[in-house]
Amino acid sequence: MSQTQTMKAVVYQEPFKVSIEERPVPELEHPDDALIKITTAAICGSDLHMYQGRTAAQGGLCFGHENMGIVIETGTGVSLLQKGDRVVMPFNVADGRCRNCEEGKTAFCTGVNPGFAGGAYGYVAMGPYQGGQAQFIRVPYADFNCLPLPAGTEHESDFIMLADIFPTGWHGVEISGFQPGESIAVFGAGPVGLMAAYSAVLRGASQVYVVDCVRERLAAAEKIGCVAVDFSKVDAVPFIVEKNGGMVDRSVDAVGYQASAVDGKKEAPSIVLENCIMVTRPTGGIGVPGLYVPSDPGAPDSNSGSGKLLISFGKLFEKGLTIGTGQCNVKTYNRYLRDMIISGRAKPSFVVSHEIGIDEAPGAYVKFDKREDGYTKVLIHPNGPVA
Ligand SMILES: NC(=O)c1ccc[n+]([C@@H]2O[C@H](COP(=O)([O-])OP(=O)(O)OC[C@H]3O[C@@H](n4cnc5c(N)ncnc54)[C@H](O)[C@@H]3O)[C@@H](O)[C@H]2O)c1
Ligand SMILES: [Zn+2]
The missing domain is CATH 3.90.180.10 (Medium-chain alcohol dehydrogenases, catalytic domain)
Known part of the structure; x- marks a missing residue:
């Protein structure tokens, strides 16, 4: 030295x-x-x-x-x-x-x-x-x-x-089970979400929807050829289903446990997982690179404080969805x-x-x-x- x-x-x-x-x-x-x-x-x-x-x-x-x-x-x-x-x-x-x-x-x-x-x-x-x-x-x-x-x-x-973030975005698409030609919805247009969307574009997605509420980030998604969805203005899931002519093949949660509720002010830890379950077609897949933790000192309720989230697991099972999680x-x-x-x-x-x-x-x-x-x-x- x-x-x-x-x-x-x-x-x-x-x-x-x-x-x-x-x-x-x-x-x-x-x-x-x-x-x-x-x-x-x-x-x-x-x-x-x-x-x-x-x-x-x-x-x-x-x-x-x-x-x-x-x-x-x-x-x-x-x-x-x-x-x-x-x-x-x-x-x-x-x-x-x-x-x-x-x-x-x-x-x-x-x-x-x-x-x-x-x-x-x-x-x-x-x-x-x-x-x-x-x-x-x-x-x-x-x-x-x-x-x-x-x-x-x-x-x-x-x-x-x-x-x-580039490997992590790519991984999020990978663990959703994505294949070229499929449609995909990415929740979160932060760096990880933008990299997931970019990876889907590079890998030949037919349609890529990107959901967020931050103007500059949605504009970046549009620039790479994605459909931007502002969840503070429209209800993301029905909007995407209508625009896509049906549910998408795959979805990616690039937000994680600090997800905002629709009003953008409160936190709703399971809202993005729930959106993914609802927007993905039966037998499709969900990739979750967004972070979830087993203990959160600032959680909005005691269950999510210990990483226990309320999601429609019955709907996930009924649709035969796969879900991939974890660090990249x-x-x-x-x-x-x-x-x-x-x-x-x-x-x-x-x-x-x-x-x-x-x-x-x-x-x-x-x-x-x-x-x-x-x-x-x-x-x-x-x-x-x-x-
Ligand atoms: N799995 C891994 O290996 C890995 C690696 C890096 C980052 N991460 C995680 O990925 C997540 C995203 O990272 P980032 O750097 O892009 O973070 P970020 O905080 O910059 O981006 C998150 C975005 O999600 C948006 N958002 C909030 N609530 C939303 C909702 N309900 N619907 C849609 N969008 C919503 C926010 O407006 C924000 O733009 C974080 O949880 C991070 O910890 C995981
Ligand atoms: Zn990082």
């Missing part, structure tokens, strides 16, 4: 407050580790659950699970990476050797977070891994957890989407989506609304949380602008 002994990091303090702290630069802790100088880290809707105090996250946690940068040091056990390599890391931390990793289910690695299936950087309950909204990050099992990128700075804002196994997709970016077939950076230095991060959290000023996807460049 160079003389730099401390670095800047975005650190959670208490609900609705993150600040910039000086922290020690991480060091290699194991021969399989690599140290990465972060060029770009993104703020995710998943960070907002912690930011709003809607998880068990404690003050002192450095956020950031969407990270890319340059390798500056490798342990003696790292054989595939070299100093100077440009890499992007899946948000999942995985060991590459447990049963779930062997089966490609890297979001459920049992070797990186004792007592739990799954690890991530900078996330509550996901293990001791510091986040990358900082100048440097330590990456464990670095050969497995770093995806190499072409040298240089080209496609920086596309490649950062490979850490989470980013490694299943990231290599192929990278190659689609390189070849020019995919350009997921269309969701990026703001690029900032690390000192501006606390203010960006405030705006992103309120979905003000078109804040959709914020990229932080902790070591200065990327040329």
Whole structure:
């Protein structure tokens, strides 16, 4: 390591407050580790659950699970990476050797977070891994957890989407059971919903409906050829069924447990799952990348406080619907989506609304949380602008 002994990091303090702290630069802790100088880290809707105090996250946690940068040091056990390599890391931390990793289910690695299936950087309950909204990050099992990128700075804002939201959107479509030619409704036009809609377009959907109430986000969905549905103006399910000439083949919940009720003010934790059950044709499928939690300190009622949601399970059964859930196994997709970016077939950076230095991060959290000023996807460049 160079003389730099401390670095800047975005650190959670208490609900609705993150600040910039000086922290020690991480060091290699194991021969399989690599140290990465972060060029770009993104703020995710998943960070907002912690930011709003809607998880068990404690003050002192450095956020950031969407990270890319340059390798500056490798342990003696790292054989595939070299100093100077440009890499992007899946948000999942995985060991590459447990049963779930062997089966490609890297979001459920049992070797990186004792007592739990799954690890991530900078996330509550996901293990001791510091986040990358900082100048440097330590990456464990670095050969497995770093995806190499072409040298240089080209496609920086596309490649950062490979850490989470592009694979996650793609995964949401995948676990709905989608096939080319089918119609699909995506609930949520945040970054994950927009990536799910974009994936459905790339994969040959006949119709893609995108439901939200944020004007800029719906406009982004229209730009990529989707039908925008503003749930604050129309009742989404009957609107889609009518427009589609019947129920859709597939639906995706890219909202999760903090879904808004129709008035946009109250929360209704099961409303999107319920909409998916109603809008999807018998024997169709539902993909749920949107996050649900087993315990929510700020839930509107005691059942949802312990992750118990009221849904029409009888209707789901009657329709013979399938439902796929869970965190995305980013490694299943990231290599192929990278190659689609390189070849020019995919350009997921269309969701990026703001690029900032690390000192501006606390203010960006405030705006992103309120979905003000078109804040959709914020990229932080902790070591200065990327040329
Ligand atoms: N499964 C995974 O691996 C994974 C990875 C990343 C993010 N996530 C989760 O995906 C979800 C979306 O992430 P994001 O970054 O896009 O978040 P976001 O908060 O930016 O977007 C959510 C969007 O849903 C909209 N919304 C709220 N209520 C709605 C309703 N009733 N109907 C339709 N739209 C509604 C909001 O207006 C908002 O635009 C979050 O829960 C996040 O935690 C999961
Ligand atoms: Zn994320």
